[in-house]
Amino acid sequence: MLLRTLALSALASLAAARPAARAGSPPVQLARRLNIPAGQTLPAIDRARAQALKAAAPSHGKKNGGTAVPATNTAVLYTAEVGIGEPPQTFTLIVDTGSSNTWIGANTSNPYVPTDTSVGTNDIMFIEYGSGFFIGLEYNDTVSLGGISIVNQTIGAAQWSGGFAASVDGILGLGNTILTTETLPSGQSIPTVLDNAWSQHAISEDVIGIAFAPPDSYSDTNGELTFGGVDSSKFKGDLSFVPFTTTYPAMDYVGINQSVTFGDGAHKTPLLSNVAGIVDTGTTLFLLASDAFAVYQNLTGAVIDDATGLLTVNSTDSLKSLFIDIGDTTFEFTKDAQLWPRSLNTYIGGKNESTYLIVGDAGSPSGEGLDFINGFAFLERFYFAYDKGNSQVGFATTPFTTSKAN
Numbered sequence: 001m002l003l004r005t006l007a008l009s010a011l012a013s014l015a016a017a018r019p020a021a022r023a024g025s026p027p028v029q030l031a032r033r034l035n036i037p038a039g040q041t042l043p044a045i046d047r048a049r050a051q052a053l054k055a056a057a058p059s060h061g062k063k064n065g066g067t068a069v070p071a072t073n074t075a076v077l078y079t080a081e082v083g084i085g086e087p088p089q090t091f092t093l094i095v096d097t098g099s100s101n102t103w104i105g106a107n108t109s110n111p112y113v114p115t116d117t118s119v120g121t122n123d124i125m126f127i128e129y130g131s132g133f134f135i136g137l138e139y140n141d142t143v144s145l146g147g148i149s150i151v152n153q154t155i156g157a158a159q160w161s162g163g164f165a166a167s168v169d170g171i172l173g174l175g176n177t178i179l180t181t182e183t184l185p186s187g188q189s190i191p192t193v194l195d196n197a198w199s200q201h202a203i204s205e206d207v208i209g210i211a212f213a214p215p216d217s218y219s220d221t222n223g224e225l226t227f228g229g230v231d232s233s234k235f236k237g238d239l240s241f242v243p244f245t246t247t248y249p250a251m252d253y254v255g256i257n258q259s260v261t262f263g264d265g266a267h268k269t270p271l272l273s274n275v276a277g278i279v280d281t282g283t284t285l286f287l288l289a290s291d292a293f294a295v296y297q298n299l300t301g302a303v304i305d306d307a308t309g310l311l312t313v314n315s316t317d318s319l320k321s322l323f324i325d326i327g328d329t330t331f332e333f334t335k336d337a338q339l340w341p342r343s344l345n346t347y348i349g350g351k352n353e354s355t356y357l358i359v360g361d362a363g364s365p366s367g368e369g370l371d372f373i374n375g376f377a378f379l380e381r382f383y384f385a386y387d388k389g390n391s392q393v394g395f396a397t398t399p400f401t402t403s404k405a406n
């Protein structure tokens with residue numbers, strides 16, 4: 001049964017009665033690498049994903065011929081090492097909260113080898129992404145990560161796939177279960193790795209905690225995923241929770257409502273007021289609906305740089321904090337947090353001496369139910385708890401929230 005059919009008021013009181021999740025599994029390290037194919041820019045990749053997510057949301061019918069599940073053409077890949085089978089065969093999987101199937105075999109040199117724990121289901125799994133596809137056989141097998149073993153996990157073993165970075169084996173889909181519904185011929189939904197870990201009592205809370213730190217090199221291990229809880233050593237104070245949004249299409253993902261304001265003191269300009277959007281580990285930038293983006297661009301005096309596609313400024317004098325209201329909490333997204341890490345300028349086609357901004361254009365106007373994406377530029381400044389069990393999302397500040405690391 002899908003949580004989205006439960007009454008919101010019941011969820012809110014449940015959330016209040018059962019606050020922050022506690023310690024979960026030993027942390028799973030997340031490695032990060034940039035993945036920008038020649039001829040593409042980072043903002044264009046993010047925009048394409050945002051549009052694919054909007055079009056593919058299944059619950060109220062897909063729009064504009066949307067594909068079954070979102071694009072996984074991501075400019076920054078966060079990967080985890082996941083074991084499948086017994087003894088476990090190790091796979092490098094993209095950690096994705098914007099899709100929900102788990103599959104392997106994209107790297108044809110590391111094909112899935114069934115073991116004693118593998119049960120073929122005789123079904124074919126098919127997933128079409130905005131920029132790629134996966135077709136494979138469905139198996140049930142044991143999945144191990146972070147010291148947890150999950151049995152009877154339905155996975156796909158690729159026969160063919162396309163459009164994925166060569167350095168990954170597939171995807172660990174941690175998002176909304178509804179996204180799996182059109183990936184089997186039967187149309188049945190598939191419990192995600194998180195769903196099964198919870199139903200099998202392998203974890204004590206139906207929660208994932210994610211910590212990222214601002215990157216300082218092209219490829220590094222700067223993230224951490226906690227299964228079944230949060231890692232309170234990674235954030236300050238308490239997590240502030242907000243219920244999942246009820247607005248389509250954001251509700252089909254990890255969706256929340258938030259407001260975004262730019263400025264300081266008496267000079268604050270609202271960019272978005274209590275609108276729905278999503279939190280997404282597969283988006284690199286902090287994306288705003290086009291009209292809100294235009295106001296931000298105007299206020300900062302930034303122009304779009306042709307080479308990188310990002311906003312650029314000659315001086316950061318006009319940059320002010322963004323204030324992001326989520327539930328009852330206002331998170332300050334500082335001026336420094338709005339700068340692309342300078343040490344990575346040349347990896348995105350930029351110049352060393354230039355200043356680029358990480359606020360991007362989502363590619364469609366506000367008011368369409370998916371008006372922002374809190375991508376990794378946001379997540380590397382705030383701790384993120386995806387509390388699926390209580391249908392809520394939590395954030396907290398971290399030592400990186402106000403870091404001047406750029």
Ligand SMILES: *[C@@H]1O[C@H](CO)[C@@H](O)[C@H](O)[C@H]1NC(C)=O
Pocket residue numbers: 119120121140152153154191196
């Ligand atoms: C595969 O696992 C699911 C639960 O994740 C279960 O419902 C299904 O019956 C299993 N299929 C087989 C063939 O064991």
Ligand SMILES: *[C@@H]1O[C@H](CO)[C@@H](O)[C@H](O)[C@H]1NC(C)=O
Pocket residue numbers: 119151152200
């Ligand atoms: C896993 O599936 C097998 C049948 O394939 C079943 O006997 C067993 O009870 C299942 N275990 C769990 C924990 O669901």
Ligand SMILES: *[C@@H]1O[C@H](CO)[C@@H](O)[C@H](O)[C@H]1NC(C)=O
Pocket residue numbers: 107108109110166167168
């Ligand atoms: C593909 O898998 C093989 C075998 O595990 C590994 O040696 C190789 O590095 C992988 N390819 C890439 C591009 O990561």
Ligand SMILES: *[C@@H]1O[C@H](CO)[C@@H](O)[C@H](O)[C@H]1NC(C)=O
Pocket residue numbers: 243244245246247257274275276
């Ligand atoms: C989110 O905002 C929409 C209007 O933008 C509103 O209808 C909804 O009640 C709000 N709250 C939730 C939890 O979705």
Ligand SMILES: *[C@@H]1O[C@H](CO)[C@@H](O)[C@H](O)[C@H]1NC(C)=O
Pocket residue numbers: 297298299300301
């Ligand atoms: C911002 O917009 C106003 C008009 O709405 C315009 O007069 C002003 O020049 C713009 N500022 C910048 C920096 O583009």
Ligand SMILES: *[C@@H]1O[C@H](CO)[C@@H](O)[C@H](O)[C@H]1NC(C)=O
Pocket residue numbers: 301302303312313314
């Ligand atoms: C930055 O300065 C250069 C040279 O003075 C100018 O051509 C460019 O338009 C300026 N860019 C911005 C964003 O102000």
Ligand SMILES: *[C@@H]1O[C@H](CO)[C@@H](O)[C@H](O)[C@H]1NC(C)=O
Pocket residue numbers: 342343346352
């Ligand atoms: C740009 O900066 C990087 C590291 O910050 C450095 O390795 C590289 O040599 C620089 N390139 C130029 C052209 O200055």
